[in-house]
Amino acid sequence: MARDYYGILGVERGADAAEIKRAYRKLARELHPDVNPDPGAQERFREVSAAYEVLTDPEKRRVVDLGGDPLDARGGGASGGDPFGGFGGFSDIMDAFFGGTAAGGRGRGPRSRVQPGADALIRMELTLEDCAAGVQRDLTVDTAVLCTQCQGSGCADGTHPTACDTCGGSGEIQSVQRSFLGQVVTARPCPTCRGFGEVIPDPCRQCAGDGRVRSRRTVSVKIPAGVAEGMRVRLAGQGEVGAGGGPAGDLYVEVEEAPHEVFTRDGADLHCTLPLPMTAAALGTTLPLPLLDGTVIDIDVEPGTQHGTVRTLRGKGMPRLRSTGRIDGHGDLLVHVEVSVPTRLDKEQTDLLRRLAELRGEEQPDLVGGSRNGHGLFSKLRDSWSGR
16 A cells, blocks of 8 residues: 555645645654654654655655555665655755755855945934924934945956855855765855855955945935934935945934923923012012023913912924824923022011011911911811811
């Protein structure tokens, strides 16, 4: 009876090459003799390897689909001979366990000399006024730029790269080792060409063959209104040019917001403190308040305003910057009233305050018996305790 090679790997008869390969790798990692020393596992490993050999060969798989057994036809099988003799799946074992390739397998080939460039970052300090209005500035940056002498090729005028003699242009050096599984070919980047597969016999004198040079240049950046500390503005293609004249990375401008002497920021809201004399808080007044855009608004302080009062001015804060870069309204300005009590009084001022206290009946606050309405602090505490 023909063996069920699909069942050995645990795949459907219509499985494609990728499914078969995944199933084989999974079973090989579980059953490999270096991982599982059980004799039954070793026998199972040989069956799995033979099944993979059959199902990855189009002709052998066709025989299986017609009901035959291609291993019996050649006198081999899962239980006899070398199950690894010449079948392509052995490279997958090497890739899974050793990172190498089977003897006669193909390497990955040379890597490109042209590499993408890295991103660059520069920080810009802005005032709160700059963040509110937005600015456009010229920045001096020091990055790698395309070599104007060789235009990124790295070669002197009239010359070209040549194939590496050490690796023959493959970019890899292979070494053959014998193991209990047979011959194994391991590959490493060629030390002569560094994996490129080619060398530059006459490098450009300006860039020494790198295809790029360091240069200081000026770029213009537009900072939108509403930016905040830590936000970044991206300038596409203004970063480091890649090796071999590869495409440049991006330049990011990170905002550093300088402290303001009047306002503090909380997202799109602004806060400020309004120092107010005791008399102005009692009598009421109107005070001018300069805003970030240079305009001045009047703050009306009502008579009897208390310390800690907060006045909210809607829409007088920072612009709200959306992720699209557009402005979506403004935050609020919160004015915190700070009533200041005088610490130094002359005799006339003291007499006036005493007279005011007499008129208001406040020359001796009654905390024990109660205030004029009979509800002092201590009386409230006494009542609360006596009610228990």
